[in-house]
Amino acid sequence: MTALLEQSNLSDVGRFRLVSPNHEIFRLGDPVDSIAVIVKGVVLVRSGTAEGDGGAVDVRARGDVLGDSALLGPPVLLHLDTAVTLTECEILQVPLSAFEELRRTNPALGADIIGQLTDQARRLSSSLIDLLGRPVRVRAARRLRLLADALERSGMAGRELVITQRDLAELVGTTRSTLNSQLGTFQDERALTTARGRIVINDPEVLDRYT
Amino acid sequence: MFRQGDIGDGVYFIERGHAIVSGEGALGEQFTLAVLGPRDYFGDIAVLSSDRRRSAGVETLDECLMFFVAQEHFLDLRDNYPELRQAMAESMARTCRRLVDRILDANHQDARGRLILQLGRLHDLFQGPIPFTQEDLAHYVGVSRVTINHVLGDLADDGLVELGRRSVTLVDPDSQVPR
Numbered sequence: 001m002t003a004l005l006e007q008s009n010l011s012d013v014g015r016f017r018l019v020s021p022n023h024e025i026f027r028l029g030d031p032v033d034s035i036a037v038i039v040k041g042v043v044l045v046r047s048g049t050a051e052g053d054g055g056a057v058d059v060r061a062r063g064d065v066l067g068d069s070a071l072l073g074p075p076v077l078l079h080l081d082t083a084v085t086l087t088e089c090e091i092l093q094v095p096l097s098a099f100e101e102l103r104r105t106n107p108a109l110g111a112d113i114i115g116q117l118t119d120q121a122r123r124l125s126s127s128l129i130d131l132l133g134r135p136v137r138v139r140a141a142r143r144l145r146l147l148a149d150a151l152e153r154s155g156m157a158g159r160e161l162v163i164t165q166r167d168l169a170e171l172v173g174t175t176r177s178t179l180n181s182q183l184g185t186f187q188d189e190r191a192l193t194t195a196r197g198r199i200v201i202n203d204p205e206v207l208d209r210y211t
Numbered sequence: 212m213f214r215q216g217d218i219g220d221g222v223y224f225i226e227r228g229h230a231i232v233s234g235e236g237a238l239g240e241q242f243t244l245a246v247l248g249p250r251d252y253f254g255d256i257a258v259l260s261s262d263r264r265r266s267a268g269v270e271t272l273d274e275c276l277m278f279f280v281a282q283e284h285f286l287d288l289r290d291n292y293p294e295l296r297q298a299m300a301e302s303m304a305r306t307c308r309r310l311v312d313r314i315l316d317a318n319h320q321d322a323r324g325r326l327i328l329q330l331g332r333l334h335d336l337f338q339g340p341i342p343f344t345q346e347d348l349a350h351y352v353g354v355s356r357v358t359i360n361h362v363l364g365d366l367a368d369d370g371l372v373e374l375g376r377r378s379v380t381l382v383d384p385d386s387q388v389p390r
Contacts, residue, residue, distance in 0.1 A: 047311045047315065054315060055315060055318055055319075057311050057314050057315065058311075068304055068307070071300055071301065071304040072301060072304045072305060072308065073297075073301040073304070080308070103297075104293065107290055107291075107293070107296065110289075110293070110296040110297070110300065111289055111290060111296070113300055114259055114289065114296065114299050114300050114303060115259060115260060115261070117300060117303040117304055117306075117307060118255070118256055118259040118260040118303055119260050119261070119262075120307050121256050121260075121266070121303055121306045121307050121310060122256050122260055122262060122266045124307055124310035124311060124314065125234075125244070125256070125266045125267055125310055126266065127310075127314055128234065128244060128310055128313050128314050128317065129215075129234035129235070129236075129244070129267065131314060131317045131318070132234060132236065132242050132244075132317060133234060133235065133236025133237055133238075133240065133242060134236065134237050135237065135350040135351050136350060136354075137350065138237065170318060173314075173317065173318050174354070175354060175355070175358075177355060178354060178355050181355075
């Protein structure tokens with residue numbers, strides 16, 4: 001999962017950046033001028049539709065790529081997503097032209113990018129199947145488990161996630177009120193604690209009982 | 212062709228005919244994620260990711276002619292042909308976009324639309340009256356009990372469903388929205 005970070009030539013042409021929680025790395029509609037790889041932390045991806053309304057659909061973690069709108073091939077020049085940090089993050093930002101040049105000359109990097117997109121497709125496909133065929137408590141437990149695993153990948157287990165109930169409800173595919181009552185159940189079971197715009201997952205294994 | 216969870220061994224290219232990609236719900240019911248036709252291909256997710264399991268099931272709809280490329284050959288193509296590598300990346304990026312669009316569609320439907328969709332699936336599964344309480348349905352659809360109660364009442368007033376004590380019956384399943 002961290003194959004991209006092991007591509008040393010990416011760090012030769014890229015720039016490492018530290019960003020605080022709740023920071024927009026890029027925004028839907030921004031021109032795509034770089035690709036980023038997450039070195040540390042957790043990032044939420046909100047996607048838009050052609051009609052312009054969108055929502056939180058994916059969570060990315062250490063080793064994952066951001067800015068994959070650029071990988072759709074020409075002539076997509078605008079970001080189709082907004083990427084916002086849920087924790088303090090470190091990202092490796094690579095200018096698009098340098099990235100494309102590397103990808104052409106380095107087959108291993110090209111294969112890693114395909115692997116990365118494939119993992120993403122698998123994650124999205126499983127979200128869609130959950131959304132269409134699993135009850136809301138299972139979906140909520142699985143999405144929270146995904147967030148816990150995303151933290152774990154950066155060695156940040158148990159750290160606070162800065163996420164609104166609206167984003168969390170969209171990730172789960174439910175209303176805020178249903179999410180709230182579900183979070184209440186998980187909180188009673190000591191799986192997590194919530195505060196305004198924040199959540200701490202204390203015991204991910206409790207969540208597994210619901211999945 | 213294969214079921215969700217099977218171990219993948221290669222990629223199928225459709226030359227002629229159609230196939231449906233389906234997911235499996237908590238009760239074992241199947242629902243359609245995509246319909247594929249000539250020049251589409253499937254099976255690449257299990258072959259290109261570290262997880263070898265099939266992410267969804269695929270079933271043919273009519274007589275198909277397909278071209279099968281075993282995993283090791285598909286990976287050879289990826290590693291030795293830059294143009295194919297580029298095409299595989301773009302194709303997978305498009306697959307991700309289609310999945311995102313489906314997720315957003317499913318999320319933005321209102322409670323009534325979602326309930327009708329799920330009632331249709333459950334009707335197919337049970338081949339008749341759905342033996343669910345309103346609470347079961349609320350859990351299944353992912354909305355509150357109050358909302359389910361409200362929407363079911365509306366659907367009953369419109370003559371679309373009949374409500375029993377512990378069951379819901381679709382009056383005319385074929386006239387419902389496509390699913």
